[in-house]
Amino acid sequence: MTALTLPRRGHTTLARREARRFYGFVSPWLIGFVLFSAGPIVAAIVISFMDWNLLRSPEWVGLANYRRMFGDPEFWESIGNTFQYGVGSVALGVTFTFLLALLLNQPLRFQGLFRTVMYLPSVVSGLATALLWLNILHPDYGLINKLLAMAGIEGPGWLASQEWAIPALVLMSVWGAGNTMVIYLAGLQGIPKTLYEAAEIDGAGWWRRFWSVTVPMMSPVIFFNVVTGFIASLQGYVLILVMTEGGPGNATMVLGLYIYRNAFVYFDMGYAATLSWAMFAIVIAVTLVQFRLARHWVHYEFK
Amino acid sequence: MAVEAADAVTAGSGPRRAAPTREQARRIRRIRRSGAYVLLVISTAIFVLPFLWMVTTSLKSDEDNLAFPPQFIPDSFHFENYARGWSGSLPFTTFLVNTVLITALSMLGNLVSCVLPAYAFARMRARWAGVLFAAMLATMMIPREITLVPKFILFSKLGWVNTYLPLIVPEFFGVALYIFLLRQFFTTIPQELIDAARIDGASELRILWTVMLPLSKPAIAAICLFSFVSNWNQYLEPVIYIRSTEKFTLPLGLGMFSGQYATQYNQMMAVALLSMLPILVLFFIAQKTFIRGVTLTGIAGR
Structure with a gap:
């Protein structure tokens, strides 16, 4: 961190030359920051107070977009779907991948192979896997319902059904959560062996060692995966756009998709910008709540 | 504790x-x-x-x-089925060429525009350096949906709609996550090596090129892979900006295929497999680098 502190002795020629060099090197990012981050963010605030469809000139409407948002049933529907999808995929993904990492952390043969296979789907994730899951989830011709039928269960309509569409998308997201498993595994391998040895000497069984050593030591990693996992789930709409376009009905219309639809289907730029601030509010609110809760369960080795 | x-x-x-x-x-x-x-x-x-x-x-x-x-x-x-899907009614070879072009240029842009700021953040002192670094980290928290609309308006006023410019140009202006990861890696390289090079009269660019980069191969490799995969799989920006079919990328082509031939699963899966083949091959060649990269990201977040 020393590199970030101010030059010690005021404005010597050397320090000034170094600062000039710093700004030269940083300029690619700094220009991009102004043009593609900070500038657009300020613009998004201004646009959210406007009625603008790009064809007519923009018209200042004050808080009208915000008032419209709070009274818009489709907006509330999309918030509900966003949370269903986000909470579902985080809860299932975080626990499932944690259990897998625990399993893989044993001294087993083929450990590397297992890890590779579980990590692979998260790397290839994209349109190709969305099409694959469209096929897998097909009520009549899909893999999942075939497997269920073999077990004597009649599978649901998945993406074709209002109730099962979000669970179907959650399943797909868990399949692609292998990167969190890799992060867990690295965390598990970083827990000092001496802690387990000490616990064992004290007569702690495996369950006790799990709850008193593994979980507290892993809690920062779990916390990291919960926070980033939820934020990532907000981006899940890109695949949803291809797979269901928000249907059936509005069953899978998450907030990101609603923003997309208003911006690039209805060209209602002002309202889309307003909705994007709602997404920002969700990110901030959820992160703050999680940090607040973290005080009670996350254990930091070094403070 | x-x-x-x-x-x-x-x-x-x-x-x-x-x-x-x-x-x-x-x-x-x-x-x-x-x-x-x-x-x-x-x-x-x-x-x-x-x-x-x-x-x-x-x-x-x-x-x-x-x-x-x-x-x-x-x-x-x-x-x-592979040949039928690939050279059927949609020109997937064209889509492939387009995707390769966009991905290659974007990767080049990412590398140049991330290595330089990362080195500055790791090894140079200046007023406001800390503030800028914090600002960069803050941008990682802000959902990209916020900048989606203003950027679209900007690029359409510039007349860039239905060109590759909105996909490529921003890639030449740094990616916060990559800069952060590289900077973390650069700080682990001993200062003595840099000082020695400085005493020998090497310029900062030369130090970066001959001292830092050769020692940072694992981090550079991880960033190349991340950049490749994310640009190859990119869907949102192309679907917003690209209109004419002959300019489509592979993901756009796949999306169009599934829209037109929703139940031709055999050909659809064949084309989808082909489109992810480069990533599969790369993954099996360089899976250690991938995994190290993910681990770095995870550790960075701690």
Whole structure:
């Protein structure tokens, strides 16, 4: 961190030359920051107070977009779907991948192979896997319902059904959560062996060692995966756009998709910008709540 | 805190149990290990089956494609599905060329525009350096949906809609996550090496090129892979900006295919497999680098 502190002795020629060099090197990012981050963010605030469809000139409407948002049933529907999808995929993904990492952390043969296979789907994730899951989830011709039928269960309509569409998308997201498993595994391998040895000497069984050593030591990693996992789930709409376009009905219309639809289907730029601030509010609110809760369960080795 | 954790274990542990005999312990260990293998094989199957399904579906004949109930293994293998899908009504070769072009330029842009700021943040001092670094980290928290609308308006006023410029130009202006990861890596390289080069009169660019980069190969490789995968899979920006079919990328082509031939699963899976082939190959060549990259990201977040 020393590199970030101010030059010690005021404005010597050397320090000034170094600062000039710093700004030269940083300029690619700094220009991009102004043009593609900070500038657009300020613009998004201004646009959210406007009625603008790009064809007519923009018209200042004050808080009208915000008032419209709070009274818009489709907006509330999309918030509900966003949370269903986000909470579902985080809860299932975080626990499932944690259990897998625990399993893989044993001294087993083929450990590397297992890890590779579980990590692979998260790397290839994209349109190709969305099409694959469209096929897998097909009520009549899909893999999942075939497997269920073999077990004597009649599978649901998945993406074709209002109730099962979000669970179907959650399943797909868990399949692609292998990167969190890799992060867990690295965390598990970083827990000092001496802690387990000490616990064992004290007569702690495996369950006790799990709850008193593994979980507290892993809690920062779990916390990291919960926070980033939820934020990532907000981006899940890109695949949803291809797979269901928000249907059936509005069953899978998450907030990101609603923003997309208003911006690039209805060209209602002002309202889309307003909705994007709602997404920002969700990110901030959820992160703050999680940090607040973290005080009670996350254990930091070094403070 | 480590001591406290250990203490908590001591305080909470119950009375000691009689130690099992060596024979018993071995048997318990063997049962537990085979249980672990069974669970692992089942969970591996969950991850692998969709891929196998993809392969077998891509080989099904048009009749078996929509057979009910569907078969795992088709009666006959139809490799021609790959050629039919690829050179059918949609020009996938054109899409491939477009995707390669965009991905290559974007990767180049990412590398140049991330290495330089990362070096500055790691090794140079200046007023406001800390503030800028914090601002960069803050941008990682802000959802990109916020900048989506203003950027679209900017690029359409510039007349960039239906060109590759909105996809490529921003890639030449740094990616916060990559700069952060590289900077973390650069700070681990001993300062003495840099000082020695400075005494020899090397310029900062030269130090970066001859000292830092050769020592940072793992981090550079991880960033190249991330950049490749994310640009190759990019869907949102292309779907917003690209209008004419001959300019489509592979993901856009796949999206169009599934829109037009929703139930031609055999050809669809064949084309989808082909489109992710480069990533699969790269993954199997460089999986260690991938995994190191993910681990870096995870550690960075701690």
